Amino acid sequence: MAKDLQVLNALDQAKTQLYHFTAIVIAGMGFFTDAYDLFCISLVTKLLGRIYYYEPNSSTPGSLPPNVAAAVNGVAFCGTLSGQLFFGWLGDKMGRKSVYGMTLMLMVICSVASGLSFGHTPKGVVATLCFFRFWLGFGIGGDYPLSATIMSEYANKKTRGAFIAAVFAMQGFGILAGGIVTLIISAAFKARFDAPAYQDDPAGSTVSQADYVWRIILMLGAAPALLTYYWRMKMPETARYTALVAKNAKQAASDMSKVLQVDIVEEPEKVEELVRSREFGLFSREFVRRHGLHLLGTTTTWFLLDIAFYSQNLFQKDIFSAINWIPKAKTMSALEEVYKISRAQTLIALCGTVPGYWVTVLLIDRIGRFTIQLLGFFMMTVFMLGLAVPYHHWTTPGHHAGFLVMYAFTFFFANFGPNSTTFIVPAEIFPARLRSTCHGISAAAGKAGAIVGAFGFLYAAQNQDKALADPGYPAGIGVRNSLFVLAGISFLGLLFTFLVPESKGKSLEEMSGENEDDDDTASAAHNAPAPASSYTRTVPV
Numbered sequence: 001m002a003k004d005l006q007v008l009n010a011l012d013q014a015k016t017q018l019y020h021f022t023a024i025v026i027a028g029m030g031f032f033t034d035a036y037d038l039f040c041i042s043l044v045t046k047l048l049g050r051i052y053y054y055e056p057n058s059s060t061p062g063s064l065p066p067n068v069a070a071a072v073n074g075v076a077f078c079g080t081l082s083g084q085l086f087f088g089w090l091g092d093k094m095g096r097k098s099v100y101g102m103t104l105m106l107m108v109i110c111s112v113a114s115g116l117s118f119g120h121t122p123k124g125v126v127a128t129l130c131f132f133r134f135w136l137g138f139g140i141g142g143d144y145p146l147s148a149t150i151m152s153e154y155a156n157k158k159t160r161g162a163f164i165a166a167v168f169a170m171q172g173f174g175i176l177a178g179g180i181v182t183l184i185i186s187a188a189f190k191a192r193f194d195a196p197a198y199q200d201d202p203a204g205s206t207v208s209q210a211d212y213v214w215r216i217i218l219m220l221g222a223a224p225a226l227l228t229y230y231w232r233m234k235m236p237e238t239a240r241y242t243a244l245v246a247k248n249a250k251q252a253a254s255d256m257s258k259v260l261q262v263d264i265v266e267e268p269e270k271v272e273e274l275v276r277s278r279e280f281g282l283f284s285r286e287f288v289r290r291h292g293l294h295l296l297g298t299t300t301t302w303f304l305l306d307i308a309f310y311s312q313n314l315f316q317k318d319i320f321s322a323i324n325w326i327p328k329a330k331t332m333s334a335l336e337e338v339y340k341i342s343r344a345q346t347l348i349a350l351c352g353t354v355p356g357y358w359v360t361v362l363l364i365d366r367i368g369r370f371t372i373q374l375l376g377f378f379m380m381t382v383f384m385l386g387l388a389v390p391y392h393h394w395t396t397p398g399h400h401a402g403f404l405v406m407y408a409f410t411f412f413f414a415n416f417g418p419n420s421t422t423f424i425v426p427a428e429i430f431p432a433r434l435r436s437t438c439h440g441i442s443a444a445a446g447k448a449g450a451i452v453g454a455f456g457f458l459y460a461a462q463n464q465d466k467a468l469a470d471p472g473y474p475a476g477i478g479v480r481n482s483l484f485v486l487a488g489i490s491f492l493g494l495l496f497t498f499l500v501p502e503s504k505g506k507s508l509e510e511m512s513g514e515n516e517d518d519d520d521t522a523s524a525a526h527n528a529p530a531p532a533s534s535y536t537r538t539v540p541v
Contacts, residue, residue, distance in 0.1 A: 007239045007252050011506045012157045016356070019259050021467065023154050024163060026235060027147040028170035033107055035174025036181075037221040038076055041133070043182045043212035043342050045072060045416035050334035051211055052122035068126055074454040075130045076137035077310070081447035082143020088440015091142075092245065092433055096150045099142065104229050106139030108222045115219030115386045127163030142446070145439035148427035152435075153238035157507045161364035164424045169357035176354055182217050186243040186342060189213050190335040210334050230379035240508065243271050244432040269527050282434055290513055293427050294327065295438060295500025296468045299445035302422040304493035306449035308380065308486045311413050312407075322460065352408030356415025368504040369421045370497065376417010381487050383410045418493060428503040431512040 050062040053523070062074065091099050119125040147167055155163040174349040195205045238257065242252035249268040257264045280286035326340050364372060387394065387406050394403035420492050422442070430438040 005243065005267055006254050006266075007243060007249075008507070008509065010256060010262060011154070011239060011259055014156045014260055016156070017260070020159075020163060021233075021322045023151060023235070024166045026228055026231045027151050028169045029105075030104060030143040030147055030170075030232075031109075031168060032170040032174040032177065033221055033225040034143055034226070035047070035357050036137055036178045037111060037140060037218075038080070039175050040178040040182065040217055040221065041073060041076065043071065043178060043345060044217055044338065047210060047334055047338050048072065048126070049153040051214075052125060058350070062517040070455055071130050072126065072133075074451055076133040076140070076446050077450045077454060079134040079137025079139075079142040080144075081137075081444045081451070083138035084144050084444040084447060085141075086138075086440075086441040087142030088145035088436045088438075088443070090147060091146050091436030091440075093243055095237050095246065096146055096436065097232075097235055100146050100150070100232050100235075101229065102132065103125050103139045103142035103146065103223050103529075104232060107136060107143070107225045108229070109137035110139060110235055111225070114218050114221075115215040115217075117274045117378040117412050128495065134530060139444070141440075142425070144443040145427075145436045148423055149436045150235075150238055152424075152427035152508060153240040155416055157505060159316055159365055159426055161369065161504065162361050164427060165361045165364050165420050168423045169354075170369035172349065172354040176346065176349040177422075178217075179342050179349055181220055182338060182342035183346055185213055185216055186338040190333070190339055193335070200451060201498070207335070208233070213335065213338065233288065234314060240432045242243070245512070247271055247290060270333075279433075282437060287434070291438070292335040293499050294501060295441065296497060298422065298426045298429075298438070298442040301418060301493050301500065302426075302442050302446035303449040304397060304489050304496065305414070305422055306446040307489050308384075308451040308493075309419055309440050310450035310485060311453035312410065312414075312458055338441050348404070348408055348411060352411035353415055356417070357420060358411040359412075359416045360420040363416075363418070364424070368502050368503045370500065373415065373421040373425075373497050373500070374494060376413045376419070376421070377490050377497060380410055380417065380490040381412035381494065383407075383413065384483050384487035387525075388487060389478040391483070393417070425500055427501060428506075429501060431514055432508070433509075435512075 031460040045064060049069075053064055063069075087099055087103055108130050114129055114136060115376040116209045117125050117129040117132060119128050138419060141537040147197070151164045151167050153161060188388045189207075189209055189212070221287045237246075237251075237253040242248050242255065249271040252271075253264040253266045326337075326344060332340070360372060385408055387403065388412070393399055394406075427435065501511070508514075
């Protein structure tokens with residue numbers, strides 16, 4: 001069966017080689033681009049407000065109207081959700097490689113088009129921007145299931161978790177790059193154009209050249225994706241898709257012989273026998289019996305995680321304003337505000353976000369996915385409560401540094417925790433012919449959480465704006481209550497983690513049940529108590 005197919009055994013037992021690192025870079029640059037494109041919008045949202053919605057007498061000059069802010073921040077997530085479902089399904093129908101190039105080119109074209117958004121009125125510009133960001137998100141959505149599936153099917157079982165985590169860790173570098181690029185561009189434009197206007201009228205000094213800043217930042221997202229397009233097209237299709245889905249044992253053996261530089265025997269009879277006995281569909285009773293709880297676990301944990309994770313990332317600027325780390329908008333020019341927001345976000349990414357990803361890479365194949373996810377959700381709950389309970393203490397002068405340290409730790413444990421593991425596990429525990437589809441469904445649930453988080457935290461930001469405009473309004477009530485809600489959501493994520501199996505050290509076929517001899521054996525194995533060695537956890541009943 002699957003465990004006896006030489007091509008799959010060769011992949012599972014392969015020593016770490018150059019092709020592993022090549023695959024990490026090729027797939028990882030897609031995630032670098034994804035993160036840059038998704039999160040750079042939060043850095044320029046206030047600049048868009050200054051340019052197109054400036055109100056001279058407002059205490060928060062240039063704030064986007066709530067419906068516009070929701071559209072600008074959330075439309076890409078709607079596209080991402082759609083793309084994850086569509087390309088996840090298509091990756092199982094057409095093959096991982098065939099679809100991989102489509103997603104990348106869509107990202108390149110729409111990144112450039114977003115920066116070229118046009119219109120005779122502010123509404124026209126924003127509408128065009130939202131249109132292109134929806135399709136940008138659609139391409140980004142396809143990258144999630146395809147990158148995860150390709151890396152899991154290329155990797156050996158000993159270090160598979162680290163390889164998939166390394167692909168996803170490029171997201172941290174993408175967030176960091178977004179902050180650094182915005183920092184450099186805003187500083188350059190500020191030094192060249194801002195000084196005279198800033199002296200005359202800080203709040204209203206939005207020079208005409210500021211319109212180029214957000215456009216350049218968005219368009220630069222096309223560069224890393226474009227650089228890796230050729231290498232994506234050179235990658236062979238994964239052997240697991242070719243053998244177990246396309247049923248082409250000869251091509252699978254040929255492709256992996258070149259990649260692994262070993263001779264692999266074709267085994268068409270074994271492939272045909274295996275595939276014939278394992279052709280249940282996504283909506284079949286057999287799938288529900290075998291993997292229904294697993295899919296429920298991967299979707300709910302990703303949904304809950306992304307509510308918290310994207311809320312924090314997209315609205316960092318509002319939190320920074322709430323604790324007075326960034327001065328009030330009316331005291332700064334537009335370019336100075338962009339500069340200070342990007343500086344703050346870059347610092348958080350450097351100190352909390354990026355290290356969390358790479359600690360996961362280091363430890364995931366040692367302590368397991370389950371332990372890391374459970375620990376991450378628990379520590380996120382603890383640190384969010386640590387921010388929310390003494391919130392008024394943190395917002396007083398002299399205590400901002402402590403708030404930022406605590407805040408950075410929530411990002412660290414999100415990334416050394418469920419933000420990484422929710423991406424990794426769905427690529428390991430489902431059958432090959434449904435792997436990309438199930439990963440896409442899980443990821444789409446996550447993006448549904450991101451949409452909830454974007455709109456939810458928008459409400460918190462509105463409360464903060466009211467506090468700034470009206471001295472009698474309770475300052476920071478929106479942010480504080482939001483932190484309490486996010487702590488509760490993180491705790492729910494911890495509970496749903498118990499539905500997700502541990503996949504450390506096991507082959508993909510062992511996790512999905514594709515290496516069982518027949519349906520009766522598979523059923524018995526599924527219903528029998530698991531040996532203590534097969535899981536890295538025990539759950540008291």
